[in-house]
Amino acid sequence: MSLNGTLHHVEINVSDLDKSKAFYSWFLVELGYQLYQSWDKGFSYKKEETYLVFVQTEEKYLDKTYHRSATGLNHLAFHCDKELIERLTKQLQEKAWPILYLDRHPYANGVEAPALFFEDPDRLKIECAAY
Structure with missing residues (x-):
């Protein structure tokens, strides 16, 4: 079966890497994901061929908070x-x-x-x- 068109990965910048890691380490494991990568500024979880990446937002961008109703995800x-x-x-x-x-x-x-x-x-x- 071809992987054409399937989602490869999504990368999400986070304001507090430790809080996000604690949250997603619980949630994604409950969904059957496994830790895929881990480094100083980020981590990822993978299930089958798709993975989610979480990266610490650079300091200079932390003042810009996320809101789901704004343009974007x-x-x-x-x-x-x-x-x-x-x-x-x-x-x-x-x-x-x-x-x-x-x-x-x-x-x-x-x-x-x-x-x-x-x-x-x-x-x-x-x-x-x-x-």
Whole structure:
């Protein structure tokens, strides 16, 4: 099977590498990713042929904060079955990590399939979708 057209990798600059590493080391491992690379200013996790890279933002750019409604990336969405969504929801609650759209959870996506929405340490929205 050809890999043409499949996503190779995504690189995301983060404001605090340690906080992001703690968060993504938990979350991505729950999704079946494995640590792929690690160096002074970054790390990556890989699943099959796709990997996500997280790099410490340079000091001179740290004053420019991220907002998902501005031009650029809005959110990352991952396929998750209902059981994984339930497990992640419980773990987020145990960590006291805010769940977005809690009043409509787990159907905040407007369809009759469960989804989970939350933010990473830089407020990048994460979606886990069972549809």
